Amino acid sequence: MINDAHAIMKPNEKQNIFTDDVDYASTPDDSVWGAEDKATNDLLQSANITGKWLNLCAGDGRFNNRLLIRADQVIAADIDESALRKLIRITPKKLKNKLVTKEMNVAKRFTFEDGAFDGVFCVGTLHLFPKQIFKNIFGEIERVLKHDGQIIMDFATDIKRTYPDGSLWIVENEPNYTLNEALSFLKVIFKNYKFNIVTNKVEPEKVKLNNREYVFTSNYILINTFTD
């Protein structure tokens, strides 16, 4: 639910809404979700990004300009309208004509046609959802993707969010896979695809949301599908 006074989207983890109480309007242009990591940037540089792409759970725009530079059109979708408003704000004028934003709950049926997209990009998010919800979301990603479309996604594991006093923030309902659990799970999910998979470590990163600050550490898995 949007709070009109501050346009802050309250989380509701039990309903699979993993927003973070962020007042995006008062955050600087850099993403609150940290720097764009090199592995993902390199992949976006080398992958065949053409046609129409869906940036799912796009947040406040990390990587979105990289997609926009190469694709013909990018639909940036998120449940948090204030994040999307910031994403529009940080999009260079010359790329804005290729950008469409869409408020949507990823845990529900997507309102896109079958085979609408040449690619789906989703980072920093899908590890949050319980397994069955993830499977439903993946089914929708597959439905809206062209048969030779590409998926690029990442998946954080072994997550720790540590407050300055040393206590941990535990996100309710988050499965928090170990690296090995997630690798086994994702290899089954992607069994019908040709895919590359790399694993890496997120260097401790300070995350500053409006009312909280913590250090985020995790491992992560980066996957991209491809066709010959």
Ligand SMILES: C[S@@+](CC[C@H](N)C(=O)[O-])C[C@H]1O[C@@H](n2cnc3c(N)ncnc32)[C@H](O)[C@@H]1O
């Ligand atoms: C950790 S942020 C990552 C944002 C961006 N992809 C990035 O990597 O910088 C997670 C994003 O998922 C969005 N989100 C959480 N639950 C959602 C849901 N049920 N439907 C759509 N978006 C959701 C949040 O609003 C937030 O923008």
